[in-house]
Amino acid sequence: MNVLKFYRRMKSRPLSDLANAEEQKTFEEEKLHKEKEVSKAFTSYLAGTHDFGDWEENKDIIEESMVNLSFMYISSTYLNIFLG
Secondary structure, eight states, X not given: OOHHHHHHHHTOOOOOTTOOHHHHHXXXXXXXXXXXXXXXXXXXXXHXXXXXXXXXHHHHHHHHHHHHHHHHHHHHHHHHHHHO
């Protein structure tokens, strides 16, 4: 499944039946604009540009944070099991 299909599935909220034609048009334009932003952001992520440009520089810090978060989650889960 591509990114836009996934995004559309996650954001699939129909507009109210009470909306007039102008509101429907605005809703569709905003939805299309947001889909373009998601697509652009994902492309930037894959290319390692824009907001994701410093990924290589911060890779070790990010990976270490993920390991720490995993450890904290596992620790809290075991604490909950033992402490009831």
